[in-house]
Amino acid sequence: MSIKTISYGAETDVLVIGGGLAGLCAAIEAADGGAEVTLLEKLNECGGSSVLSGGLIAFSGTDMQKAAGIDDSDTQLYDDLRRAGGQQNVEALVRTYVANQMGAYEWLKEIGTQFISVELAAGHSRPRAHSLRAIEFMALMEQRVRDTGKVKIIFGAAAERLHRPLEGGRVEGVAARINGKATNIRARRGVVLAAGGFARNAEMVNLFVPHQAKCVVYCGPGCDGDGVRMAWALGAGLRDVVHIKGTFGFHPDTGKTAGRDWSKHSVYRGAILVNKQAKRYVDESKSYKLLGDAVLTQTDALSYQIFDQGVMETSSDTAPLFKFREALALGRLLSEPTLEALAKRIGVDAATLTATVDRYNGFVRCGNDEEFGRTGLSTGYGELVELKRGPWYAYPSTSGLIATYCGITVDTESRVIDVFGQPIQSLYAAGEMTGGFHGVAYMTGSSLGKCVIFGRIAGCNAAAATAS
Ligand SMILES: Cc1cc2nc3c(=O)[nH]c(=O)nc-3n(C[C@H](O)[C@H](O)[C@H](O)COP(=O)(O)OP(=O)(O)OC[C@H]3O[C@@H](n4cnc5c(N)ncnc54)[C@H](O)[C@@H]3O)c2cc1C
Structure with a gap:
């Protein structure tokens, strides 16, 4: 001894x-x-x-x-x-x-x-x-x-x-x-x-959960x-x-600017999620932790929360996750008058994005999301809304590790x-x-x-x- x-x-x-x-x-x-x-x-x-x-x-x-x-x-x-x-x-x-x-x-x-x-x-x-x-x-x-x-x-x-x-x-x-x-x-x-x-x-995260290593990180500097x-x-x-597990809805530039960073959850107000191929890939009403896992499987671990002016009007001035107007003012939420112009702005195929939104609106009208079975805004709760009124918005989103x-x-x-x-x-x-x-x-x-x-x-x- x-x-x-x-x-x-x-x-x-x-x-x-x-x-x-x-x-x-x-x-x-x-x-x-x-x-x-x-x-x-x-x-x-x-x-x-x-x-x-x-x-x-x-x-x-x-x-x-x-x-x-x-x-x-x-x-x-x-x-x-x-x-x-x-x-x-x-x-x-x-x-x-x-x-x-x-x-x-x-x-x-x-x-x-x-x-x-x-x-x-x-x-x-x-x-x-x-x-x-x-x-x-x-x-x-x-x-x-x-x-x-x-x-x-x-x-x-x-x-x-x-x-x-x-x-x-x-x-x-x-x-x-x-x-x-x-x-x-x-x-x-x-x-x-x-x-x-x-x-x-990063070494420890990679050791235990290598599939989470693509998350952006937002937490105390001493973690x-x-x-x-x-x-x-x-x-x-x-x-x-x-x-x-990471949390969905963080901007890919999280942590690169001064000030507090929060995830944005317009999906729980009616937005859809599309990947770089302009296609939906998940039931958007799932928990933000599961959406975090889902986005990590997409090209560049990136997706866009896409919504119209109707969803924008639910923006909050107090709840950070729903401060869409603030995100727009900060230049993180992107906006264009038409869906085609928005597609161009985020670099996805305009015809595919339009077809994705049209198809989704059809699911909302008939009450059956044939692709991913979405039945509500959040975990089956809340009425789904059609996306049809410009201007249009895109929030680039990935998963963020906060703890x-x-x-x-x-x-x-x-x-x-x-x-x-x-x-x-x-x-x-x-x-x-x-x-x-x-x-x-x-x-x-x-x-x-x-x-x-x-x-x-x-x-x-x-x-x-x-x-x-
Ligand atoms: C954006 C965000 C939102 C969150 N929201 C919530 C919420 O609403 N509710 C909730 O329950 N949880 C929330 N969490 C998680 C929660 O905040 C943390 O899990 C919790 O605060 C951790 O507290 P702690 O005292 O263990 O660690 P910390 O608060 O991280 O404190 C640890 C301290 O130790 C210091 N330190 C590290 N290494 C050393 C060393 N070698 N020597 C000396 N000092 C050292 C660090 O600098 C740090 O100051 C959130 C986290 C984040 C990032």
Whole structure:
């Protein structure tokens, strides 16, 4: 058995890696539990993917739902999470989420979180996505961390390796690079990994889901999979990595311009989808995750959402997915007075595009989509509309990877579990980098929810651990 001697430049009780939502929640709980905490964030600000998010969090049985007459329960939430996960998510983790979600909701409100509305979202059998403004929310959470007076946040500080001097023993700290300078930091009670997903790590995406590698990427700039790899290197197990999926409706230039990027979903307002051959290739009412898979099989992984002025008139000024007018103003949504001119603009055959739209309109009139069996705007819901009134619009679309939602195996105490089912001592993980909770698919709002719930558990447990 080998023992390495490491010289440490600094020491703390609990060391948190990552300043996204999971890391901030862990830091607050660890500090409130009486620990001295150091939080390393490799960028120069906190936020990660959390601050870019749509700000929807899944809770059930809340006062907001009750006020809106929405009948929801822990049982419904549990069933929906399990159904979305194809019954392949770890039951105990889902139960832990459900058991702690109301406490998490109240805790966030006590901190001052302003929930705005309750929305129906993907995978929900009733409206339960509690919306908030992610930028304000993350600023509030960071302030709450600072208000503890016990957390030292260090920016420009990338954790690089975990230190476990005794093979099979406890994790003692990390090797980090702070503003370019290598140092070792010791954690007396525990290390909490909360370093987010790995959507930006093309090698890892290619390893687990090569068919998703053509996705454009839109997520926090630090989503390189550092946390997953550090724990993996110590023998941590992995879960759900084969289920990573992109989201349909991202412009191929996503991430190339400043500002926030969102997918556009005009298909759920009546648009059709055509490929570079100007042909439909899928039932457009399917879930955006399945549409994401479908577009990746088309030439150049590219398609166009084609619609007319009637669909354009459903444009929203508030819901990002339906802000068609804004997309037009930004030059991403293309428009021409005639369908022929639009075909020319996007470089597809005009006669074929016209025939595709005419054929589709025929299906709408007779109520039978002979080609792909589309029966509604979204998953069988909503009346289909004929596309016939110019001007005409085309939104170039592909699939975008915004999160990986999978990774390191953890138990209900947020302890990292190794490939043999044993906890790795003094090592905790929370947030997007953990696997097992979502199973085959993520239910909207459950990723931010998982950050809060399991981040809190990780912070509490690390603070309560015996110091060494
Ligand atoms: C556009 C978009 C919309 C979304 N909308 C929703 C939604 O509405 N609801 C929902 O539930 N989920 C949503 N998600 C997913 C959700 O936002 C993320 O899964 C979640 O925020 C991840 O939080 P996290 O704390 O685990 O990681 P992050 O928020 O990504 O934080 C991780 C932090 O760790 C830092 N870090 C990484 N490596 C290191 C290192 N080596 N050393 C130190 N620091 C490191 C990163 O820089 C980052 O700041 C969305 C995601 C995106 C991109």
